[in-house]
Amino acid sequence: MKSMKLGLVWLFSWRGLLAVLLVIFFVVPVIESVRLESLRAGAVAALEEKRGSRVILVIHRQESVNVLGIPVVRYIDIDDSEELLRAIRLTGKDTPLDLILHTPGGLVLAASQIARAIKRHPARTTVFVPHYAMSGGTLIALAANAIVMDRNAVLGPVDPQLGDFPAVSVLDAVQRKPIARIEDVTLVLADQSRKAIAQVTALVQELLSGKLPPERTNETAHRLASGTWTHDFPITAEAAKELIGLPVSTEMPEEVHRLMSLYRPAHDMQPSVYYLPGPRYRKGDNEGTGAALTRTEQNRNRPIK
């Protein structure tokens, strides 16, 4: 009793309060991040265990802000390709490779390095797309033996972009105008565009070779790389299967979703999407809209007066 009282007195003294503040502002965040890190490692290990493979994640989130409040854009860069090639090198020749992609795309050079490394890997390679893998991400996916997309996930066209402009649009502009009236800069860009499109088309053909019949390969490569659509055009799983003939399945393992939910963006701002966590499923069969929902926490179900 006496020691408790002494403890209370200490807690409300200078030192006690300082210690409490220290714990709250420094120790708790550290514990949180360590815990999250171990959860992530555990989830990756579980997936590797289940599939008997090496699992690699490439996740690019638009991390909200840096110190100055300017949004930071993340994309596939050379650091990523270096890291990824290192991981592939550490993987045995007969160990399957599972790549989880969540990316808006990035440098063609970096993406093509990754894609070629995957194509060259002797064991089975699978790319999982839980949400989106545009542009460079799609290029990487094309290299894999199998693509597994969520029902709502999308890929994108791989037509090259020069700075702000899509290469195909530059070529289109040059064609519509008499050459003498075109600005020099645009003509320079046009030359680059022509080469870039040819190179990416060839790369896609190379990546798809052996997976599709040759005439289909050419058609697909042309469709994806020559700007049939705008660069942000969503290619859904069905479209990828039917229009393009890619080896796509929509059997996304639940583990991948669980893993992705451990890599949520850090919220320093008010979140814009809001819902009560936990699944909502009907109990038994449907009984109209008033049917009871099963809940993880029953008491949430109580009407509030």
Next chain:
Amino acid sequence: MSPVEIFWFFLLLSAFQPVIQRRLLEYSRQRMIAKIEHDRGSRVILLVHRQETMSLLGFPLLRYIDVNDSEEVIRAIHMTGKDVPMDLILHTPGGLVLASLQIAEAIKKHKGKVTVMVPHYAMSGGTLIALAASEIIMSEHAVLGPVDPQLGKYPAASVLKVVSRKPAAEIEDETLILADQAEKAIIQVRESVRELLEGKPTNGRDPNELARLLSEGTWTHDFPITFERAKALGLPVRSDIPEDVLKLMSLFPQPTRMQPSVEYLPGPRTRRPAPSPEARE
């Protein structure tokens, strides 16, 4: 307790006050969502974009529908049974076509009934999402907007107009580059809208015509499509938004540290019954 201890105590209390306040707000939001879910037997998802002021340098930060949002919404849909109805509450200026379309397609694929509720506004990408729903419930003064694509600063439709009015040789190179994008973007959005409207009751209006009106820049991008106009266009709109949804929205206040620009005494005001002549005497 010595004065120093009291000082520390207050310092600690004021340090925790914002945290406690946030927790309380959080709790009342959860209660309200749980109540709506219980009353309607549905999954409730909110997509609310408020313009925030950045703490450090005071830059205003525009919030819009981005890929993180579409990921989070689809995660919520993923955790919802196939037949469970969904209520999506939208308050947004719009956002990326890619993200909005992903949400719209996911809603369209959902087997249970999907209701989009618009308590105040859902422009552009928000409207695209609303078009995918089986039913749109707008409050009386809420607005939707056209879904014509924007390229950077310029509406795609306007870029095309410039190109069609001037001889190609006289048009700036950049405008021509944009025009190619604009053309593709408009066709893609129009086709997506048409697909979203497929199999929906349109009140006798031609869905192709509706898709064209909404996506080809008939109006400026900030044109308010009111409840009456939405109805006239043939959209499945209703105006009986549940009172609880409006209450829930008031739990998502504008996060700001500045002086609020709209002020009034809270609480309802109803006209008092006119005093009878006897009472006046």
